[in-house]
Amino acid sequence: MTALRLLFRTHRWTITSWTVLLIGLAGGTVSAYQTTYPSPEQRRAATELAQRDTAATLLYGTLDDPGTPAQTFAWEIGAIVTILVAIMAVLLTISLTRAAEDNGTIELLRSAGTGPRTPLRTALAALTLVAATLALGCGLTVGLQSGREDGITGSGAAAFGGVVGLTFLLVAALTLVLAQVAPTTTDARLLGFATLGLAFAIRAVADTRHLDGLNWLSPLALRTDVRPFAHERWWALAAGLLVTLVLTALAATLAERREYGAGLLRRRDRHDDRLDVHSGVGLAARLSRRSVVTWTVAVAAIGTLFSAMGSGVVQQSRQGDVGGFLGSQIGAGDPVAGYFAYSGTVDGLAVCTFAVLCVLQVQSDETAGRVDQVLATGRRRWEPLAAQLAVAVGGSGVVLLVTGLLSAAVAPTVISGSDVAARAFGYTLGQWPAAVVMAGWTALLIGRWPRLSWLAWAPLLVGGTLALLGDLLGVPDRIENLGIFHHVPDFARSGADVRGLVALLVLAAGAGLLAVAGSLRRDVVAR
Amino acid sequence: MQDNLAVEVEHLVKRFGSFAAVDGLDLTVRTGEVHGFLGPNGAGKSTTIRVLLGLYRATAGRVRVLGLDPARQAAEITRRISYVPGEVNLWPNLTGQQVLDALGGLRGHRDLDAERRLVAEFALDPSKLVRTYSKGNRQKVILVAAFAARTELLVLDEPTSGLDPLMEELFRRCVREATAAGRTVLLSSHILAEAEALCESLTIIKDGRLVESGRLAEMRHLAASDVSARLSDGLRSAVVERLRSLGFSHPDPADDEIRLSVPRDQVPAVLGLLAEARAQDITCTPARLEDLFLRHYEVAAR
Numbered sequence: 001m002t003a004l005r006l007l008f009r010t011h012r013w014t015i016t017s018w019t020v021l022l023i024g025l026a027g028g029t030v031s032a033y034q035t036t037y038p039s040p041e042q043r044r045a046a047t048e049l050a051q052r053d054t055a056a057t058l059l060y061g062t063l064d065d066p067g068t069p070a071q072t073f074a075w076e077i078g079a080i081v082t083i084l085v086a087i088m089a090v091l092l093t094i095s096l097t098r099a100a101e102d103n104g105t106i107e108l109l110r111s112a113g114t115g116p117r118t119p120l121r122t123a124l125a126a127l128t129l130v131a132a133t134l135a136l137g138c139g140l141t142v143g144l145q146s147g148r149e150d151g152i153t154g155s156g157a158a159a160f161g162g163v164v165g166l167t168f169l170l171v172a173a174l175t176l177v178l179a180q181v182a183p184t185t186t187d188a189r190l191l192g193f194a195t196l197g198l199a200f201a202i203r204a205v206a207d208t209r210h211l212d213g214l215n216w217l218s219p220l221a222l223r224t225d226v227r228p229f230a231h232e233r234w235w236a237l238a239a240g241l242l243v244t245l246v247l248t249a250l251a252a253t254l255a256e257r258r259e260y261g262a263g264l265l266r267r268r269d270r271h272d273d274r275l276d277v278h279s280g281v282g283l284a285a286r287l288s289r290r291s292v293v294t295w296t297v298a299v300a301a302i303g304t305l306f307s308a309m310g311s312g313v314v315q316q317s318r319q320g321d322v323g324g325f326l327g328s329q330i331g332a333g334d335p336v337a338g339y340f341a342y343s344g345t346v347d348g349l350a351v352c353t354f355a356v357l358c359v360l361q362v363q364s365d366e367t368a369g370r371v372d373q374v375l376a377t378g379r380r381r382w383e384p385l386a387a388q389l390a391v392a393v394g395g396s397g398v399v400l401l402v403t404g405l406l407s408a409a410v411a412p413t414v415i416s417g418s419d420v421a422a423r424a425f426g427y428t429l430g431q432w433p434a435a436v437v438m439a440g441w442t443a444l445l446i447g448r449w450p451r452l453s454w455l456a457w458a459p460l461l462v463g464g465t466l467a468l469l470g471d472l473l474g475v476p477d478r479i480e481n482l483g484i485f486h487h488v489p490d491f492a493r494s495g496a497d498v499r500g501l502v503a504l505l506v507l508a509a510g511a512g513l514l515a516v517a518g519s520l521r522r523d524v525v526a527r
Numbered sequence: 528m529q530d531n532l533a534v535e536v537e538h539l540v541k542r543f544g545s546f547a548a549v550d551g552l553d554l555t556v557r558t559g560e561v562h563g564f565l566g567p568n569g570a571g572k573s574t575t576i577r578v579l580l581g582l583y584r585a586t587a588g589r590v591r592v593l594g595l596d597p598a599r600q601a602a603e604i605t606r607r608i609s610y611v612p613g614e615v616n617l618w619p620n621l622t623g624q625q626v627l628d629a630l631g632g633l634r635g636h637r638d639l640d641a642e643r644r645l646v647a648e649f650a651l652d653p654s655k656l657v658r659t660y661s662k663g664n665r666q667k668v669i670l671v672a673a674f675a676a677r678t679e680l681l682v683l684d685e686p687t688s689g690l691d692p693l694m695e696e697l698f699r700r701c702v703r704e705a706t707a708a709g710r711t712v713l714l715s716s717h718i719l720a721e722a723e724a725l726c727e728s729l730t731i732i733k734d735g736r737l738v739e740s741g742r743l744a745e746m747r748h749l750a751a752s753d754v755s756a757r758l759s760d761g762l763r764s765a766v767v768e769r770l771r772s773l774g775f776s777h778p779d780p781a782d783d784e785i786r787l788s789v790p791r792d793q794v795p796a797v798l799g800l801l802a803e804a805r806a807q808d809i810t811c812t813p814a815r816l817e818d819l820f821l822r823h824y825e826v827a828a829r
Contacts, residue, residue, distance in 0.1 A: 184658070269656045275621065275628035283629055287618060368616040372582060373669075377634040378606025381581070524582040526573070 003109055003122040007096065010105070011126075013454070014095070018088045019133055021461070022081055025469075026164065027141025029077050032472045033069035034149045043067060050075075058204045058309050061223070064230035068151030073142075074160055074228045080468075082167045082223050083200070085134065089171035090192035092130065096123040097176065098185040101261045120176075120255050124248060127172045135165025156229035159237070163223045166240045170219045171196070173247035180254035183267030190294065196220070197301070280379055280387030285394075288358055292395040295354045299347060300403040306343035307407035307424050310415050314339050336417040337490045340427040345467045345485045347403055348431030349460070351396050352484070355435040356456050358392035359442040363453055366446075366525050375524065382516045389443045389512055396435035404428035419492035430488030433504035434463070437484055440511030448518030450525055459484055532591070533558045533680050533711040534579060539588035541574050541735075548574040550735040551588070556713050556728075561706055563726035563743075564715040565820060571735035572715045573613065576684050579713075580605055593680060606634065609673035613685040613715075615665040619658035623651060623668045630672045641675040648697055662689035674701045681705060681712045687721065699725055719817045731820065751788040752813050754797055756806035758783060766804045773797065784808075 008015065037043040047067025050056050056063075060079040064071045097120070100106045106119045139161020146152040175192045182188035203221040206214035215221035216239075225236040258264050277283045314335045362385055365371050371384045408425040442456040466475060466483035480486060487500025534556035541549040549571040556562040566572050577583040579592050581601025590597055592604045617626050627646075631637030646653050649667045657665065666689045673681055681702075687695050702712055702725050716722045722729065723743070730740040739746060758766055763783070773796060775787055789797050794811065801809050 269659045270652075270654045271622060272654050273622070273625065275625035275632070277629055277632045278635070280633070283633065287620070290620070369612055369614065370616055370618060372580075372610070372612060373617070373630065374633060375582065375601070376580060376605050376608065376610035377630050378602050378608075379633055380602050523584060524577070526577065526582075 003114060003118055004125055006109075007122055007126050011092070011095065014092065015130060018092070019130065019137065022085055022088070022134060022164070023137035023141055025084070026077060026081050026138040026160075027145075029469065029472065030070075030073050030142055030145050030149055030152065032469075032474075033073045047072075054208055054309065057207050061203065061207045061221070064227060068229065069149050070151030070153070070156060070229040073149075074156075074223070074230075078160065078163070078223045078228070081138070081164055082220055083196075085164055085168045086171040086196050086199070086220060087193075089127075089168045090175050090189065090196060093123070093127060093172045093175040094179060094185060094189045094192060096126060097179045098182070098188050098261075098263075102185050107260070117252070117255075120252060124176075127169065127176075131165040131169040131172070134168055135161040137161070138164040151229055153229065155232060159226055159228035159232045159234070162237050163226050163228060166237055166244070167219060167222050170222065170240055170244050170247075173244045173251065174219060176251040177247055177254065180251055180258055180263060181265055182263045183265045184263070187267070188263070193298070197298070280374065280383040281390050283374070284362075284384075284387040284391040288361070288388075288391050288395060291354070291358065292391075292398060295350070295395070296399045296402050299350045299354075299399050300406050302350065303343060303347045303403040303428060304406045304410050306346055307340070307411040308414050310339045310343065310411065314415055314417060334490070336415065336420060337423055337427075337492070339415075340411075340423045341488060341490075343407070343424075344427030344431055344488055347400065347428050348434050348485045349464050349467075351399050351431060351435045352438040352460050352463075354399060355392045355396045355439040356442050356460060358395055359388055359439050359446065360453060360456060362388035362443075363446050363450060366450075369526070371524055372526075381524075382519050385443055385447055385519045386512075386516050389439055389515065392439040392442075393436050396439065397432055400429050400432050400435070422492045423490065426491035427488055430491065430501065431485065433487070433501045433508065434484040437504045437508040437511070440508035440515065443515035444511040444518070445515075446519075447515030448522070450522070531558050532556065533593060534562075534713060535589075535591040536575070536579075537589040539575065539578060539590060540586045541571070541578055541583060542586045547586075548735055549578070551737075552732060552735060553737050553740070554730050555740075556711060558711050559706060559709060560727045561702060561712040561714060561725050563722035563729040564713060564732075565717075565719075565722060565729060566732040566738075570732045572732065573684055574735075575732075576610075576682055576713075576715060579682060580608065580610060607679045609676045609678040609681045611666070611669050611673050611681070611683045611686040613688060615662070615669050615689075617657045617660075617665055617668060620656065622654050622656055623660065623664070624653035626657060626668050627653065627672055627675075631676075634676060636677060638675050638677055642671060645671040645675050645701070649694065663691065663694070666690060667694070670698065670701070674705060679710055681710060683712065684715045685717060686714070687716075687718065695721070719815075719820055723815070747814050751790050751818070752794050752811055753786065753818075754789045754794070754801075754809070754811050755784060755786045756801045756809040758785065758804065758806050762804045766800065766806070769800055770797070773800070 037046055044067070047063060047065070050063045050067070050072075051065075060075050063075045100119070109119055109122075110116065139157050142152065142160055143154050143157030146154055146157065171192075174195060175188075178191045178195065179188045182191050199218040199220040202214055202218040203224065206212060206218070206221065207224065215224050219240075222236070222240050225240075226233050254264060275286065277286055362371070365384065365388075374384050375381065404425040407428055408421040411424040412420045438456075438460060441459060442453070445453045445456055463483035463485050466480050467485040470480040470483070481500075484504065487504060489496035489498055489500070532555060534554060536552060536554040539549050539552045539554070540547060552571065552575060554564070554575065564572055564575075574583065578585050578590060579597055581597035581604060584598050593607055595604050597604050618629070621629065623646075627642060631639075631642070649671060651664060651667045651671065653668075655664075657668070660668070666686065670686060673683070687698050690698060699721070702714070705712055712725075714722065714725060726743055728740075728742045729746060731738040760783070767785075770785075770787070773793065775789075775797075787797065789811075791814075798809065798811060
């Protein structure tokens with residue numbers, strides 16, 4: 001019990017912010033679906049189109065008949081929430097298990113007279129509690145709106161909450177198994193995300209090819225299996241729970257067979273490669289190499305997938321029939337431009353996450369004393385931060401360049417229209433200033449107010465919410481334009497307005513300079 | 528600034544909020560010597576060292592390292608310094624060799640032969656990833672980098688806390704070689720035997736303040752020796768009386784063994800008195816560094 005309290009105390013901020021974000025996202029968007037389509041005829045037409053559209057089906061699964069606001073909500077927001085909840089499950093599970101072994105907290109716990117199984121049990125108890133909170137929170141916030149929104153029922157809301165909570169627990173249990181196998185913490189996390197990618201792909205194939213049986217293999221398809229506000233197959237939840245229990249038991253068994261701090265798979269822990277670096281940038285680039293490659297592969301895969309799946313949406317949009325979340329994303333202008341602006345925003349969200357994480361690395365280097373080591377070789381005080389900032393900016397460019405080129409190569413083969421390749425490329429690379437501004441902002445916090453570095457995520461969260469949900473929630477344009485993702489013009493048209501992007505770059509440069517100046521004026525943080 | 532001083536600190540103050548980690552400290556390290564920097568946990572040793580390296584800015588006081596001010600010329604100073612922290616954290620995904628490459632590359636000059644020799648002497652496997660290293664092995668990597676670098680001043684902050692006795696012996700040899708080559712060493716340590724074996728002069732601090740500083744030989748001179756002896760029953764009270772007249776007030780007349788802490792200049796008189804009284808099992812132990820050290824610590828504990 002003490003161990004559990006300790007664990008919640010350590011991770012309270014992460015757990016709280018994820019939980020609030022997810023419950024807020026689920027509870028706050030329900031009403032938006034009521035107002036999207038004023039008349040039943042329009043709703044009917046939109047539902048049919050959404051059901052036929054491959055891209056929408058690939059992203060969210062199949063939309064149930066008759067397409068009530070509740071069903072459209074469970075379809076679109078349900079898909080987004082389950083993906084986010086799965087990401088949270090991977091991150092939290094790894095930080096409660098392998099990461100806690102690496103930093104020695106579990107060693108301390110085990111040496112304090114607790115049994116060898118206590119850490120795993122404590123982590124499981126914590127994950128279960130979080131799952132229950134998510135289920136209860138989502139179920140209640142949605143369920144409380146029954147009667148006001150069409151199709152929202154108590155049992156449907158309960159099923160929805162159950163799906164969210166169980167998706168979390170299922171992915172957590174799966175990650176727990178992977179955490180016993182993977183050689184290192186980083187590998188475990190990567191393996192977790194790769195599994196999520198696979199789960200998404202399986203669900204996408206199952207839904208687009210109508211292979212319903214396949215959906216039973218993907219934890220991200222639990223929502224499709226249960227179908228809240230439609231069939232509400234409760235036994236699917238029971239089946240999911242059973243699989244979770246089996247996975248947990250498997251993880252517990254595997255845990256007995258591995259060494260502390262290591263996985264069942266051996267890691268390659270020796271090689272004779274030399275290192276040829278002569279500057280802070282060289283070192284930062286070498287140390288960030290693996291993460292840049294990983295992010296490039298992931299973002300390029302997702303971005304290209306989005307580009308390739310745009311044909312249906314673009315077609316539909318030409319007929320003026322896309323509503324809801326996707327419709328709000330594409331807007332009323334040129335459908336091709338609208339679609340790529342949307343897929344570019346998704347690329348932008350991903351690459352900004354990379355930029356923030358990359359710059360934050362210099363802070364963990366500082367608290368660990370590695371910055372001391374660099375400075376003690378005669379380097380300038382500002383160099384470690386400036387070098388990491390440069391690598392984040394350059395790395396973001398690489399990620400977007402590869403994604404843009406790949407999208408530009410693939411998109412014209414599946415989407416008809418003018419300037420498809422140019423737009424696929426332009427809207428992707430156009431997010432680079434957003435990533436640069438995020439990197440600069442993060443560096444500014446670390447340089448001047450290192451204790452506030454968690455605020456680095458704020459513009460990303462706000463900007464992401466505005467970009468993805470702003471229209472759906474009826475946020476005015478002038479507020480929406482304060483977000484960082486809304487400034488990419490249509491480069492295919494002459495006289496494209498790049499003032500927004502220039503403003504972002506100027507802001508980023510200012511932040512970077514202030515960051516470097518700030519780091520000169522403060523002490524190097526020691527443990 | 529005198530040329531023969533590697534480190535010169537006057538009235539250094541370093542505050543964190545209202546807490547003064549270092550409070551008016553003086554520290555002088557002469558070029559070419561091994562200077563011990565001793566004090567209990569939290570005395571401010573590491574804080575002082577971080578000011579010397581320019582990692583912390585001094586709140587007040589005058590600091591010169593190799594003749595330069597670390598607040599303004601940190602990089603110029605650290606280029607000529609090797610630093611070994613007490614707790615070594617390195618890049619977990621690099622091998623030991625790659626860490627040496629990185630540190631050498633960043634410094635801009637390195638002595639590859641010395642590096643190879645030290646890697647072999649410290650029995651370090653440089654092709655293993657840092658994350659598989661124990662604390663001692665991580666420390667070896669940094670010690671190799673520090674001793675192999677062509678630097679004038681070595682700043683060692685409790686450098687042997689993870690080393691086994693064999694490696695400690697090697698460490699002492701490396702320090703002696705470094706001074707033989709004209710380098711200066713500032714050694715912060717807990718291990719008194721280490722400081723006693725290596726250091727020519729000492730600075731002892733407590734609660735961020737200077738307690739005692741000077742050459743080890745002179746400090747020993749000031750300290751008291753332990754004298755003990757066994758007295759036969761008949762003579763005991765007479766001896767105790769005469770000791771009282773010398774200023775030793777507390778020997779218990781009922782005990783057949785007496786123990787005294789005798790200032791160095793009174794040792795001959797006390798020993799003569801005991802010999803005259805035909806005392807048995809007379810021992811006289813000269814002051815060890817530990818006694819110097821503990822004397823200050825005991826005051827702190829009260």
